[in-house]
Every structure is written in C-alpha cells, then in structure tokens.
Amino acid sequence: MAIEATSENFDLEVQGPVTVVDFWAPWCGPCKMMAPVLERLEKRFAGQIKFVKFNVDNNQKIAERYKVMSIPSLVLFKDGQAKEKVTGVYPEAKLAHYLNRKLAE
Numbered sequence: 001m002a003i004e005a006t007s008e009n010f011d012l013e014v015q016g017p018v019t020v021v022d023f024w025a026p027w028c029g030p031c032k033m034m035a036p037v038l039e040r041l042e043k044r045f046a047g048q049i050k051f052v053k054f055n056v057d058n059n060q061k062i063a064e065r066y067k068v069m070s071i072p073s074l075v076l077f078k079d080g081q082a083k084e085k086v087t088g089v090y091p092e093a094k095l096a097h098y099l100n101r102k103l104a105e
Contacts, residue, residue: 002042002051007059011080018103019050019077023068025057030089031072037092044096048103076102 002022005013014021022038024031042051056063056071066075066082073087074095086098 002038002053005052005054007062010054010059010062013050013052014077014082015080016050016077017079018048019052019080020099021052021054021066021075021077023054023056023063023066023071023073023075025055025071027057028071033089034072037090037095040092041095041099045099045103049099 003013005021013019020038022031022034024034038051042049045051054062056068066073066085068075068085068087070087072089073085075082076084084102090098
C-alpha cells in the first residue's frame with residue numbers, strides 16, 4: 001500500500017532513489033480510476049520504486065510547489081528532487097513502460 005504523505009512528512013517521504021507521488025483527491029473520478037493501476041504497479045516495482053499518495057485537499061501549497069494544476073498527477077522524484085510530472089489517466093502498460101525507462105536512466 002502506498003505511503004500516505006502529509007504536509008508534515010512530505011519532504012521526508014520523497015527521499016530515496018526513485019519515488020512516484022500520486023497527487024489526488026477523494027472526490028476525483030479519474031483519481032479513482034488510477035488507484036488500482038497504481039496499486040498493481042506498486043506491487044510490480046516493489047523494492048525499486050517507492051509509491052506515495054498525497055491528498056491535495058489537505059495542502060494546496062505542496063501541490064502548487066510542484067505545479068500540480070489538475071489531478072491525478074504523478075510526480076517522479078529522484079534522490080528527493082522532482083524530475084518529471086505526468087497528468088491524467090494512463091493505462092497500466094504505458095505507465096509501466098515509462099517507469100522502466102526511468103529506472104534504466
């Protein structure tokens with residue numbers, strides 16, 4: 001299960017070689033569509049990628065810091081630094097391909 005980040009622990013939770021943060025909200029339909037995809041990817045990439053969820057309703061400032069204007073948005077962190085962002089609903093195969101490419105870099 002993905003780690004639930006809060007405004008208090010966000011900077012700590014994005015540390016590590018590769019972390020994907022899911023910016024979401026409970027009322028967001030597309031976010032609900034992405035949830036099972038991300039759960040399967042978390043199992044598939046266990047030990048390689050840390051998956052974190054951040055509810056944007058709890059803190060807009062963190063979402064603004066990473067220029068998250070719409071959700072769902074996934075922000076890829078490497079060694080605690082935001083590197084890339086993708087927004088919207090993506091098929092599992094497409095996201096897996098993307099994550100494999102990022103691991104190979």
